[in-house]
Amino acid sequence: xxxxxxxxxxxxxxxxxxxxxxxxxxxxxxxxxxxxxxxxxxxxxxxxxxxxxxxxxxxxxxxxxxxxxxxxxxxxxxxxxxxxxxxxxxxxxxxxxxxxxxxxxxxxxxxxxxxxxxxxxxxxxxxxxxxxxxxxxxxxxxxxxxxxxxxxxxxxxxxxxxxxxxxxxxxxxxxxxxxxxxxxxxxxxxxxxxxxxxxxxxxxxxxxxxxxxxxxxxxxxxxxxxxxxxxxxxxxxxxxxxxxxxxxxxxxxxxxxxxxxxxxxxxxxxxxxxxxxxxxxxxxxxxxxxxxxxxxxxxxxxxxxxxxxxxxxxxxxxxxxxxxxxxxxxxxxxxxxxxxxxxxxxxxxxxxxxxxxxxxxxxxxxxxxxxxxxxxxxxxxxxxxxxxxxxxxxxxxxxx
Numbered sequence: 001x002x003x004x005x006x007x008x009x010x011x012x013x014x015x016x017x018x019x020x021x022x023x024x025x026x027x028x029x030x031x032x033x034x035x036x037x038x039x040x041x042x043x044x045x046x047x048x049x050x051x052x053x054x055x056x057x058x059x060x061x062x063x064x065x066x067x068x069x070x071x072x073x074x075x076x077x078x079x080x081x082x083x084x085x086x087x088x089x090x091x092x093x094x095x096x097x098x099x100x101x102x103x104x105x106x107x108x109x110x111x112x113x114x115x116x117x118x119x120x121x122x123x124x125x126x127x128x129x130x131x132x133x134x135x136x137x138x139x140x141x142x143x144x145x146x147x148x149x150x151x152x153x154x155x156x157x158x159x160x161x162x163x164x165x166x167x168x169x170x171x172x173x174x175x176x177x178x179x180x181x182x183x184x185x186x187x188x189x190x191x192x193x194x195x196x197x198x199x200x201x202x203x204x205x206x207x208x209x210x211x212x213x214x215x216x217x218x219x220x221x222x223x224x225x226x227x228x229x230x231x232x233x234x235x236x237x238x239x240x241x242x243x244x245x246x247x248x249x250x251x252x253x254x255x256x257x258x259x260x261x262x263x264x265x266x267x268x269x270x271x272x273x274x275x276x277x278x279x280x281x282x283x284x285x286x287x288x289x290x291x292x293x294x295x296x297x298x299x300x301x302x303x304x305x306x307x308x309x310x311x312x313x314x315x316x317x318x319x320x321x322x323x324x325x326x327x328x329x330x331x332x333x334x335x336x337x338x339x340x341x342x343x344x345x346x347x348x349x350x351x352x353x354x355x356x357x358x359x360x361x362x363x364x365x366x367x368x369x370x371x372x373x374x375x376x377x378x379x380x381x382x383x384x385x386x387x388x389x390x391x392x393x394x395x396x397x398x399x400x
């Protein structure tokens with residue numbers, strides 16, 4: 001992985017995420033050069049400096065976008081807003097949950113993303129999925145062919161510290177659209193706007209919000225009810241397989257990072273084994289899961305695993321993992337694959353350092369992994385029968 005800040009994994013992850021989501025190396029370099037010394041103080045200490053430097057870059061791009069709009073250059077403005085969204089949401093992700101002004105920064109990210117979609121990607125629109133008396137915020141990318149009839153759709157879920165804006169800037173939805181597949185990008189409880197602005201925290205039984213997503217999609221005439229799939233990256237590698245095990249209207253599932261036993265990973269992190277994805281890590285996880293203290297959280301997190309769960313997955317199942325994932329052990333990818341014996345089409349894809357995509361969720365070569373996932377999804381959808389699955393959910397007894 002490209003390591004701009006030697007020895008600072010969390011900051012380097014933000015840099016490669018930005019670069020592999022449409023960022024430009026010159027812009028990233030100009031933002032990062034002034035904070036090299038701050039990075040050397042550790043992952044937590046300089047996050048305010050990180051935000052300030054990347055906010056300066058965002059300010060420059062937004063000013064140029066406004067000038068482009070005034071000159072009637074909408075596409076140029078859209079590209080500038082897109083990169084501004086990229087940089088600011090990656091900087092916002094790095095901040096402490098209690099950082100002053102974090103909500104205001106995130107609201108700015110929302111505004112930049114909206115401008116990017118309006119001027120660059122008009123087939124991506126904001127949606128709200130009804131969920132237990134409130135809504136889950138999302139973006140819907142309508143595949144070009146959907147104007148003429150119903151097409152397949154993938155639900156895309158984020159992880160512990162990403163947002164639907166990260167999913168938008170990843171352009172995975174565009175890979176799917178090029179293959180005739182729409183995409184619903186959702187801020188799950190515990191992430192993004194759902195957490196920051198609505199206070200919705202994560203839960204173990206992710207089939208609850210999977211059901212909400214499917215219910216919403218079934219109201220849309222542009223969706224093929226027999227071809228609704230689900231992918232989740234990072235912690236989504238737990239969320240998505242768990243949901244597919246018990247929400248039987250899903251036609252396929254992708255674990256983009258095999259988060260088979262996230263609870264065990266937390267106990268490893270207490271011992272400083274493996275890398276942490278964001279600074280201020282323990283404050284962040286308490287915020288995401290709505291837990292009052294570390295001891296309570298660690299006991300709670302023991303529930304977050306897929307043992308006795310993936311065996312209930314009865315649809316095509318792709319597991320992607322990087323051989324050099326420094327957050328989630330590679331053995332978990334094999335464990336998910338070995339236990340998913342009821343899947344009619346399971347595949348384990350390990351990305352190597354020699355080819356790229358070997359780091360966590362392939363962030364070191366995200367477009368390569370994204371294209372692989374999109375190809376697999378396209379092939380799996382084509383192999384499915386036309387009849388829609390039953391709307392009746394199957395929720396076996398909870399594993400011990």
